[in-house]
Amino acid sequence: MNRTSSYGDPARFIRQLHVAEDCRDHPYTREIIQRTKLPVSYLKPGQLPAIEGDYPANLDQGKRHLLLCRNRGVIFKPCPGTREYTCCDYQVLNIGMNCPMDCVYCILQAYLNNPWLSFFVNVDDLVADLDRVLLKEQDQFFRIGTGEFTDSLAIDSLTGFSPHLINYMRDKPNAVLELKTKCAVIDNLRGLDHNGRTVVAWSLNSTPIMAREELRTASLEERLEAAAQVAQWGYRLAFHFDPIIYHHNWQQGYRETIAKLFATVPAEKIAWISMGALRYLPALKKIATERFPFSSFFYEEFINGLDNKYRYFRPQRVAMYRFILDELKKYSAEQTCIYFCMESEEIWQEVFGFVPGDVGGLPAMLDRSVGWSG
Numbered sequence: 498m499n500r501t502s503s504y505g506d507p508a509r510f511i512r513q514l515h516v517a518e519d520c521r522d523h524p525y526t527r528e529i530i531q532r533t534k535l536p537v538s539y540l541k542p543g544q545l546p547a548i549e550g551d552y553p554a555n556l557d558q559g560k561r562h563l564l565l566c567r568n569r570g571v572i573f574k575p576c577p578g579t580r581e582y583t584c585c586d587y588q589v590l591n592i593g594m595n596c597p598m599d600c601v602y603c604i605l606q607a608y609l610n611n612p613w614l615s616f617f618v619n620v621d622d623l624v625a626d627l628d629r630v631l632l633k634e635q636d637q638f639f640r641i642g643t644g645e646f647t648d649s650l651a652i653d654s655l656t657g658f659s660p661h662l663i664n665y666m667r668d669k670p671n672a673v674l675e676l677k678t679k680c681a682v683i684d685n686l687r688g689l690d691h692n693g694r695t696v697v698a699w700s701l702n703s704t705p706i707m708a709r710e711e712l713r714t715a716s717l718e719e720r721l722e723a724a725a726q727v728a729q730w731g732y733r734l735a736f737h738f739d740p741i742i743y744h745h746n747w748q749q750g751y752r753e754t755i756a757k758l759f760a761t762v763p764a765e766k767i768a769w770i771s772m773g774a775l776r777y778l779p780a781l782k783k784i785a786t787e788r789f790p791f792s793s794f795f796y797e798e799f800i801n802g803l804d805n806k807y808r809y810f811r812p813q814r815v816a817m818y819r820f821i822l823d824e825l826k827k828y829s830a831e832q833t834c835i836y837f838c839m840e841s842e843e844i845w846q847e848v849f850g851f852v853p854g855d856v857g858g859l860p861a862m863l864d865r866s867v868g869w870s871g
């Protein structure tokens with residue numbers, strides 16, 4: 498199935514700004530209000546955006562609302578991997594919550610309890626947090642991502658945030674920033690002196706999955722054209738086949754996506770490619786199947802994994818990984834690191850024929866792919 502029309506910038510789904518009391522006079526708040534020209538409601542102390550209905554049924558409506566507020570929690574922290582599966586040592590930079598796109602499998606539906614989007618305007622605190630870690634621990638390498646609780650670029654046309662971050666990262670020799678997205682909003686990345694410290698990443702899937710299960714995202718062609726463009730601007734790229742979903746004709750779907758990827762994007766610009774089969778918290782199935790009654794992939798057979806997430810049976814995961822890895826290897830450059838996100842050592846051994854520990858560990862494999870030798 499191919500999409501016939503493009504949704505365009507997912508930020509256009511947002512119709513209303515809300516401003517927390519203590520951010521009213523923040524210069525960044527004023528800048529965003531000025532740029533977006535959206536209607537604004539100023540909240541009283543303790544007041545939250547009023548969205549009708551109960552969560553999560555009101556997510557459709559909630560995703561139209563953007564709250565500008567402060568992040569009072571930890572801004573910069575390690576990705577919550579689990580001991581039982583091999584983790585890549587990613588650092589999460591928390592710039593906001595939720596996203597105007599709507600993927601059936603999105604874990605945020607089960608993780609969040611508010612339907613609106615948030616963006617944290619206290620970037621001065623964010624920079625202070627980053628400085629505190631990056632400047633203090635200069636012999637350690639940090640791969641930093643903003644796409645854990647939101648999409649890195651989905652509301653960038655409203656916030657204008659990516660240039661701030663890319664400019665900050667350009668002279669940080671011990672870190673690389675990964676902006677991970679499913680949209681094609683790249684205008685703010687043009688013309689920046691990024692000094693190779695930013696990798697721009699797209700999540701990819703088989704085309705029927707992208708068309709059916711990822712609302713308001715960019716099509717495969719749009720994502721790949723955007724990737725080719727940022728590669729021309731000198732950025733390195735990354736791609737994430739995650740979540741890999743079993744569906745009718747899945748081999749053909751993933752084969753087509755991979756062939757188009759390498760037909761559009763220069764292989765040598767790709768720093769890393771991850772693979773991760775669908776895994777989900779028990780609470781997600783109920784939420785997603787109620788919100789998206791026509792979606793059927795949750796009705797396959799799953800086992801409850803060691804991290805209390807459901808995943809496909811091991812032979813099925815191995816079959817899908819082997820197929821996708823073989824397709825990727827037809828085209829990928831030698832220096833591109835292909836890896837699993839959250840898989841067991843047994844699966845690594847079965848699919849890759851080695852475990853990360855044999856070659857210094859997964860974090861070191863990824864660090865080497867962006868030139869850090871430790």
Ligand code: SF4
Nearest residue numbers: 596598599600603647
């Ligand atoms: S793009 Fe990412 S954050 Fe947004 S709905 Fe999809 S999975 Fe969730």
